[in-house]
């Protein structure tokens with residue numbers, strides 16, 4: 001069995017979600033828009049899923065709209081949020097450490113629709129400070145988009161503090177946060193966060209791939225991105241993916257139930273790994289940090305690919321930095337001002353509630369072994 005330490009890329013579907021999806025696919029499989037008994041049963045499953053995810057996010061069910069993924073949620077929030085609020089100005093404030101779903105979308109808004117974009121540089125730890133946001137805020141800022149937890153480093157940005165500061169200075173600006181890596185990993189309440197728009201994705205929290213949600217604050221009439229049959233109260237057309245929604249709901253309910261226990265256990269496991277790795281590997285750097293599920297480390301002078309190949313041969317799955325980008329140096333790590341040598345040696349280890357201490361130790365053992373073996377073979381080569 002592989003040792004899977006790449007949960008920031010995606011997670012195993014939990015039994016509760018798998019069962020809910022199976023039931024929806026084989027029993028309540030009707031179209032939830034159909035006006036017959038089976039259609040109404042499917043519609044009830046959608047509303048149950050909505051209530052479950054809403055409870056986990058601490059918002060009203062009517063503030064939550066299902067999407068196909070986190071990428072769609074980000075696109076919807078940013079494209080329609082910017083257009084909707086352009087009457088207040090065309091300046092958008094975001095950061096250089098955002099996910100490509102945000103960055104590429106904002107770049108397009110800048111290039112094609114004439115929005116002015118300010119991308120903040122993060123602090124050393126990869127987070128964005130409220131002070132930096134306040135400094136860059138302008139009278140014509142219509143949209144602020146900053147992620148809660150960074151997917152490459154686990155750095156946590158204090159969105160609640162930023163939202164309070166933005167509201168005080170620039171009350172008309174819409175506040176969006178990509179909470180894909182934060183939901184059910186760090187405490188997150190839509191009610192107390194103060195954001196207008198929050199993006200979620202199911203497959204990072206033990207639901208299947210292909211389902212997400214966008215929280216839209218009550219009273220905000222964000223126009224639809226997908227138009228058509230008028231599903232989701234006219235806000236998001238497309239036949240609802242009942243089985244995926246049921247699974248997302250079940251996963252969110254299960255995740256919320258064990259949240260306190262899981263996050264404490266993951267934080268302890270992360271601390272254990274960090275302690276071992278630092279003690280056993282002189283020169284090893286830990287980057288970012290904050291979120292309990294994510295550990296980003298670098299062995300300067302060692303290329304990530306070499307370590308990844310070594311780990312792969314031992315059936316251990318980790319990531320270089322992010323699964324959403326192919327080739328090239330990570331823009332997130334570059335934006336943090338890290339030297340190339342450090343970036344080239346980065347590994348991202350991400351845990352889930354299913355990660356065991358034995359698996360964590362197997363990773364630490366493998367890194368220690370890699371250093372010994374690879375150094376030995378390199379020095380042999382040097383002597384030849």
Ligand code: PLP
Nearest residue numbers: 069070071099101151180181201
């Ligand atoms: N935002 C962040 C922070 C992510 O980590 C990801 C996925 O890696 C996404 C957005 C995109 O989510 P999805 O894969 O559901 O489109």
